[in-house]
Amino acid sequence: MQIFGPIRVSTSQATQANNRITPPQPGQGSATRSAGPVDQLDISSAAKAAFGSAPTDAVAGGGEIRLDRVAEIRRAIADGSYDTPEKMDMAMSRMLDRFA
Template sequence: MQIQGSSHAHGPHTLKGPYSNQLGGSRPISRANSTGDQFEISAAAEAAAQAVESGDLRADLVSRVRNEIAAGTYDTPGKFEAAMERLLDDVV
């Protein structure tokens, strides 16, 4: 990296900026055609929000599971086997 000093610094420009003459003139922005930002909330997100609002969440259970996941003790072979059996029951 080379630093040349202040001799290569650009001088002050008008409020339009140094390249405004290259834009071909200014055009007013039409806000009538603007649709604005849009978003969709998934069904899972709505269900999660409703669970939080209703107070159905068990904070003690959530805290315990988070701690087990962080410690690496949450996923046990028994839990994996039970999950696989439920998955196969749903598929078959």
């Protein structure tokens, strides 16, 4: 297969049997897989000091998460009443003020 751009795709090339991916057979474990790269995250001591012991507890504005408010907003999103024209106009106005 050849991809020439975001729209054109050509399938003029035949798919050969040796290029096909075959699913592993039962009984084949992960022993046949090669060891690939491993993701790793290192946090410096300065970052740990800045965020405290648990950086995931940080909330924008330094406040606590109001679970009742989160549940209320999730219900409004689910029933389709959260996005109103007024809210969209306000968001658009704030965005234009910020970038203009």
